[in-house]
Amino acid sequence: MATETAPTLPPRSVPPPPRRGPIRWVVATSLGVGLAAALVLVLVVVAGAREHVITGSALLGFALGWAVLAVLSIRLTTRPQRWAFVPAAGMAATGLGLLVLAPGDAGLTAAGWVWPAVLLALAVWMGVRIRRDLAAGCGRGLLALVVAVMAVAAVVGMAETVAVAGHRSSASPGQSHDVGGYRLHLDCTGSGSPTVVLQGGLGSMSSSWARIAPAVSRTTRVCAYDRAGQGWSDDSPHAPDGLQAAADLHTLLDRAGEHGPYVLVGHSTGGSYAMTYAARHPRQVAGVVLLDSADPYQVTTASGSADLNAPAELALLPSLARLGIGQLVPASVWSSLPEPAAGQVAALTTSPRGWRNVRNESAAMPALFGQAQALITLGSTPLVVLTAAGHDGNPRWSAAQERMAALSTNSSHRHADATHNALLDEERGAQASGRAIDDVIRAVRTGTPVEPT
Structure with missing residues (x-):
């Protein structure tokens, strides 16, 4: 009795193993690019400019960093971080809006009731995505630190807005x-x-x-x-x-x-x-x-x-004050005056508006x-x-x-x-x-x- 031989199937091509790029170096490089871009813009390109220009330019620099993270992680690693396009787009849109609309102190102060909540929500969402898409040791800790800084800035920035509103509405002595x-x-x-x-x-x-x-x-x-x-x-x-x-x-x-x-x-x-x-x-x-x-x-x-311009370091102060830096420093550091004067000086001269006055008077000096x-x-x-x-x-x-x-x-x-x-x-x-x-x-x-x- 003849034995039937099973047909021989042609060998299938085996796909090459996926590329495993150094995601942690992509994360570090991207964050470094964002920070460097922001510093070059505010300290060199628009050095000494007004607050809306400084803040808008810094946001564009940070947006570049998030965009680089998304692009490089897609092209060079097996862990694409497409979510990074969201903070990149949000920061770029906000930065361009500031540069085009050129809001004054009143507009920037009014925005202080909105942007901290938006930033906090963005930080929480980013934290969830980072925890889901990145394993420990793949740059997750570094990104988590950045997100934590964003969250703190949002909370303290809202405290600054509340404090400024309270002191501006308080009764003046004269x-x-x-x-x-x-x-x-x-x-x-x-x-x-x-x-x-x-x-x-x-x-x-x-x-x-x-x-x-x-x-x-x-x-x-x-x-x-x-x-x-x-x-x-x-x-x-x-x-x-x-x-x-x-x-x-x-x-x-x-x-x-x-x-x-x-x-x-x-x-x-x-x-x-x-x-x-x-x-x-x-x-x-x-x-x-x-x-x-x-x-x-x-x-x-x-x-x-x-x-029109002031020293670069002074021009940064109004933007930093929006983040509530002054709220973190006791009034006694700013002044040795008795109360209530010490509190008034600390609150009003270290507010975004107070630092803007320093910037403007320095430019006119x-x-x-x-x-x-x-x-x-x-x-x-x-x-x-x-x-x-x-x-x-x-x-x-x-x-x-x-x-x-x-x-x-x-x-x-x-x-x-x-x-x-x-x-x-x-x-x-x-x-x-x-x-x-x-x-x-x-x-x-x-x-x-x-x-x-």
């Missing part, structure tokens, strides 16, 4: 007056003449004078105010240079019913604002006190023009210094220049202080045993500042020379 379409805050106490007007420096506000104003108010009237964009004052559509600040202050005092001539007191860059006011309104100046005033002679008058140089002489107007400790070995600073003291034939140049900030914040420094103010008040009232020390 009154606000319209100076031409926007309102400035002025806090006046005491009675008598001459009225003392206090002008703070960069990142300062009316509450920064909490140790000095009450002491001065025991002998005469004293007014502390917030420049446009500071404290409880509105933003201004004008450039924040010395001429605009002088015009604002002149209108504010008039609208508030205060009467000159005034004793102008300026701390740090506030000294340059006081000098500019004195140059513009010499008949309204009875005396001047410069508390470790900034050096206005560091720029030539020709170069003293306003700029060359113009301010050039405008302050218009003050060539004060004649025999009483003047005290108080130089803080800590400038040893800086002959330029000392020369500038001497040059400012020489603006009047009736002046006194003194040296305080206190640092620059301590002239306002700390009790001993505030006492030295108060004595300088009292001596100018006495010289104005009596028509006698200023005490030499």
Whole structure:
């Protein structure tokens, strides 16, 4: 009997084993690309730009990183992370929206009620996808860390929005007056003449004078105010240079019913604002006190023009403040003032709006210094220049202080045993500042020379 032979089937081709790329290196590379792109954009390409440009550019940089993760994981590994297209698209759309719409502080603050919730939801969703699509040791830990940072930023960012809303709506110690379409805050106490007007420096506000104003108010009237964009004052559509600040202050005092001539007191860059006011309104100046005033002679008058950009590191601060960085630092770190002033200074000067004011005034600083140089002489107007400790070995600073003291034939140049900030914040420094103010008040009232020390 014949035996049937089973037909022989042709051998089937065996597919090659799937490629197993180094997913953990793809994850690390992608995150590095996103961070590097964001830093290059905000520190080089748009360095010093306004808040919406900085934030929008940073989001575009991070979006690139997530897109790279999705693309490389699909092409080079067996663990495609297609979900990364979602944060890439969301961040790119938000970044482009900021660049195109160019929202101001009000728009960015209003968005603070929305973006933290969206970011938190995105972080939770991404965390679930990462846990599902990546095994331990494949870059999951690094991605989980990034997602955790996003979640924390969302929570603290919402806390920042709530805090800003609370402090902005809280009752201010003084009154606000319209100076031409926007309102400035002025806090006046005491009675008598001459009225003392206090002008703070960069990142300062009316509450920064909490140790000095009450002491001065025991002998005469004293007014502390917030420049446009500071404290409880509105933003201004004008450039924040010395001429605009002088015009604002002149209108504010008039609208508030205060009467000159005034004793102008300026701390740090506030000294340059006081000098500019004195140059513009010499008949309204009875005396001047410069508390470790900034050096206005560091720029030539020709170069003293306003700029649209600020130093890159300062331009980053408003965007970082939106993430609630200030909420993580105790008020005592920002100020040594007594409460409630310490809390007010910490809340309002470290808010996104406060840092934006620092950024804007820094950009206008060359113009301010050039405008302050218009003050060539004060004649025999009483003047005290108080130089803080800590400038040893800086002959330029000392020369500038001497040059400012020489603006009047009736002046006194003194040296305080206190640092620059301590002239306002700390009790001993505030006492030295108060004595300088009292001596100018006495010289104005009596028509006698200023005490030499």
